[in-house]
Amino acid sequence: MGxxxxxxxxxxxxxxxxxxxxxxxxxxxxxxxxxNTERGIPEAVRRNLEARYNLDxxxxxxxxxxxxxxxxxxxxxxxxxxxxxxxxxxxxxxxxFGEGTAFRWMNFGPSxxxxxxxxxxxxxxxxxxxxxLGFAAILVALVIGIPxxxxxxxxQNTFWDYSSMAIAVTGVSVPSIISAxxxxxxxxxxxxxxxxxxxxGIEYVxxxxxxxxFIESALIARLTRASLxxxxxxxxxxxxxxxxxxxxxxxxxxxxxxSMIPVVTVIGPLAAALLTGTFVVETIFGIPGLGRSFVxxxxxxxxxxxxxxxxxxxxxVVIGNLLVDLTYALLDPRIRYD
Amino acid sequence: xxxxxxxxxxxxIIRLDERRHGESLWRASLKRLRRNVLAVIGLIVLLVxxxxxxxxxxxxxxxxxxxxxxxxxTAPTWVxxxxxxxxxxxxxxxxxxxxxxxxxxxxxxxxxxxxxxVYGARISLMVAIIGPxxxxxxxxxxxxxxxxxxxxxxxxxxxxxxVVYAFPTLLFIILLMAFFRPSTGGLEEGTFAYGISAFDxxxxxxxxxxxxxxxxxxxxxxxxxxxxxxxxxxxxxxxxAKAMGVxxxxxxxxxxxxxILGPIxxxxxxxxxxxxxxxxxxxxxxxxxxxxxxxxxxMISDGAQQLASYPNQAIFPxxxxxxxxxxxxxxxxxxxxxxxxxxxxxx
Numbered sequence: 001m002g003x004x005x006x007x008x009x010x011x012x013x014x015x016x017x018x019x020x021x022x023x024x025x026x027x028x029x030x031x032x033x034x035x036n037t038e039r040g041i042p043e044a045v046r047r048n049l050e051a052r053y054n055l056d057x058x059x060x061x062x063x064x065x066x067x068x069x070x071x072x073x074x075x076x077x078x079x080x081x082x083x084x085x086x087x088x089x090x091x092x093x094x095x096x097f098g099e100g101t102a103f104r105w106m107n108f109g110p111s112x113x114x115x116x117x118x119x120x121x122x123x124x125x126x127x128x129x130x131x132x133l134g135f136a137a138i139l140v141a142l143v144i145g146i147p148x149x150x151x152x153x154x155x156q157n158t159f160w161d162y163s164s165m166a167i168a169v170t171g172v173s174v175p176s177i178i179s180a181x182x183x184x185x186x187x188x189x190x191x192x193x194x195x196x197x198x199x200x201g202i203e204y205v206x207x208x209x210x211x212x213x214f215i216e217s218a219l220i221a222r223l224t225r226a227s228l229x230x231x232x233x234x235x236x237x238x239x240x241x242x243x244x245x246x247x248x249x250x251x252x253x254x255x256x257x258x259s260m261i262p263v264v265t266v267i268g269p270l271a272a273a274l275l276t277g278t279f280v281v282e283t284i285f286g287i288p289g290l291g292r293s294f295v296x297x298x299x300x301x302x303x304x305x306x307x308x309x310x311x312x313x314x315x316x317v318v319i320g321n322l323l324v325d326l327t328y329a330l331l332d333p334r335i336r337y338d
Numbered sequence: 339x340x341x342x343x344x345x346x347x348x349x350x351i352i353r354l355d356e357r358r359h360g361e362s363l364w365r366a367s368l369k370r371l372r373r374n375v376l377a378v379i380g381l382i383v384l385l386v387x388x389x390x391x392x393x394x395x396x397x398x399x400x401x402x403x404x405x406x407x408x409x410x411x412t413a414p415t416w417v418x419x420x421x422x423x424x425x426x427x428x429x430x431x432x433x434x435x436x437x438x439x440x441x442x443x444x445x446x447x448x449x450x451x452x453x454x455x456v457y458g459a460r461i462s463l464m465v466a467i468i469g470p471x472x473x474x475x476x477x478x479x480x481x482x483x484x485x486x487x488x489x490x491x492x493x494x495x496x497x498x499x500x501v502v503y504a505f506p507t508l509l510f511i512i513l514l515m516a517f518f519r520p521s522t523g524g525l526e527e528g529t530f531a532y533g534i535s536a537f538d539x540x541x542x543x544x545x546x547x548x549x550x551x552x553x554x555x556x557x558x559x560x561x562x563x564x565x566x567x568x569x570x571x572x573x574x575x576x577x578x579a580k581a582m583g584v585x586x587x588x589x590x591x592x593x594x595x596x597x598i599l600g601p602i603x604x605x606x607x608x609x610x611x612x613x614x615x616x617x618x619x620x621x622x623x624x625x626x627x628x629x630x631x632x633x634x635x636x637m638i639s640d641g642a643q644q645l646a647s648y649p650n651q652a653i654f655p656x657x658x659x660x661x662x663x664x665x666x667x668x669x670x671x672x673x674x675x676x677x678x679x680x681x682x683x684x685x
Binding site for chain 1: 376421422423500501503505508509510512513514516611615618619622623624625635638639641642645646649652653656659660663664666667668671
């Protein structure tokens with residue numbers, strides 16, 4: 001098991017490395033550049049800009065410069081700056097190395113399109129928003145999905161089962177690209193009970209979280225139902241019943257707890273799916289999250305911003321996948337580690 | 339889905355004539371599928387959309403790419419009744435110009451929404467047909483090779499699969515699209531990139547959508563196929579075929595592939611809605627089908643910008659998208675129940 005974990009973690013780094021190389025190459029091979037505007041700028045100005053952002057160096061050197069800034073942690077004086085664009089996502093003061101030093105990690109570089117900002121500052125502003133939205137959506141998915149799935153399983157082959165599963169299949173057909181405009185129209189435009197755009201208090205989270213979480217709640221409902229049905233046939237449920245435990249305890253404690261195992265394991269990929277789903281929802285609800293920055297950065301050829309967001313998302317996804325595989329391995333001893 | 343109407347009387351009575359002839363897996367499955375009301379409804383919905391897509395030129399009352407400016411943002415009366423926030427001119431705070439010529443209304447440059455939705459069906463259905471074919475041909479081939487030969491072949495293929503699997507799919511497609519999709523402006527004539535980009539434009543931008551879907555979605559299929567092959571490789575009939583001197587590729591194609599086809603078809607049908615929504619998503623963020631070719635995702639994106647004033651422009655294409663995804667989901671569920679009755683009711 002220990003060996004398996006170590007190998008999976010090493011494999012994760014290989015994957016991230018591959019992703020960084022492919023992204024970097026694809027991004028740089030795309031025709032057009034960050035300074036090719038509609039009207040065009042003088043050749044000399046463009047050259048100067050490219051020199052300023054190190055874009056005239058050989059590609060391989062640019063790659064290593066960028067990745068070096070991103071992944072190599074360092075301990076420096078807090079006010080120590082080599083360039084204007086040096087800005088670390090992680091700054092932890094380290095008094096052991098002397099007054100005014102800090103452990104600094106993850107320098108995402110300058111944003112080519114907003115010259116006064118660094119990619120790190122864009123991430124600092126928008127990542128928390130996307131993460132909050134993602135968590136709210138997962139909450140929606142679980143709070144709807146688990147009770148509906150449980151109801152369907154407990155009343156198997158009844159009206160309740162059929163109708164909740166029909167609703168679930170319908171739900172699976174409603175990605176956020178459909179649910180977002182619908183919810184926005186019904187609740188924000190027509191009933192005017194929730195704000196249509198923006199980000200702020202709790203009332204701004206509700207609609208986007210439902211738009212994102214709806215399709216996932218349908219998946220979770222189906223999974224919960226299938227898993228609970230299987231668990232209800234197990235011997236330990238019969239034992240619990242024959243002990244004379246009240247049905248409430250049998251279902252609520254013994255059955256539900258065990259049926260949650262597969263559900264827990266889908267939360268990883270679900271979180272990754274939510275992250276990508278946020279592109280649409282952030283656009284429709286005008287939320288200043290990371291998804292929008294990413295889509296905009298591709299159109300603008302803002303290389304450091306593309307690279308930074310891809311690496312950030314990729315890390316989330318890869319860690320999510322790893323956690324899922326580890327949970328599987330831990331929960332189901334039949335899964336081989338070799 | 340557990341809404342099969344399985345007649346109990348059918349099960350109790352042993353029908354001798356049927357027994358004698360035996361029943362092929364496929365015929366039995368078809369029979370079970372026909373009994374599944376929801377799957378049949380799904381199939382009918384899909385046939386309707388396929389009809390719309392095939393005969394779009396005759397069905398659509400207007401061209402999809404030409405609008406009349408005078409009718410921009412107009413809507414017929416019934417639409418203003420369905421969407422209460424759309425108040426027609428003449429009433430208090432009314433702003434919707436009524437124009438009964440367009441059955442669902444017209445978009446912001448005066449193009450008929452209904453015609454665009456009809457033409458949009460072409461894109462979604464093409465993605466639904468070609469997307470799985472691309473993913474299948476890559477995934478099943480690699481999975482067959484890995485599972486059948488094992489050893490280092492298996493190792494190499496599955497490690498590649500692992501890396502591709504770890505890629506965040508949508509991010510990768512977005513990058514691919516950004517790479518391939520820019521107008522040929524930046525490319526030199528005669529180069530490979532120019533040729534491929536020109537080919538893509540001739541398909542309305544669909545080619546790279548298929549490439550994007552294909553290169554990112556085959557991993558699940560490869561894993562599934564490999565697993566199935568592993569479970570079948572040591573069966574007697576495979577060993578027998580080997581002993582009789584059948585060549586490896588003969589065994590793979592004639593003996594292994596037909597026996598693993600069921601789960602593969604089911605998995606692929608259930609993946610189709612994902613492909614459709616991927617295309618819609620790409621068109622939504624402007625990296626999908628080239629305008630003015632209508633795609634439902636692009637129409638939703640255009641409409642969402644003026645959702646408060648003209649909700650019909652986003653909601654109608656969203657409903658069309660929903661119907662097609664819904665139909666494929668029900669059909670996929672029905673197929674799963676039909677091809678593998680043991681799975682019935684599981685999820």
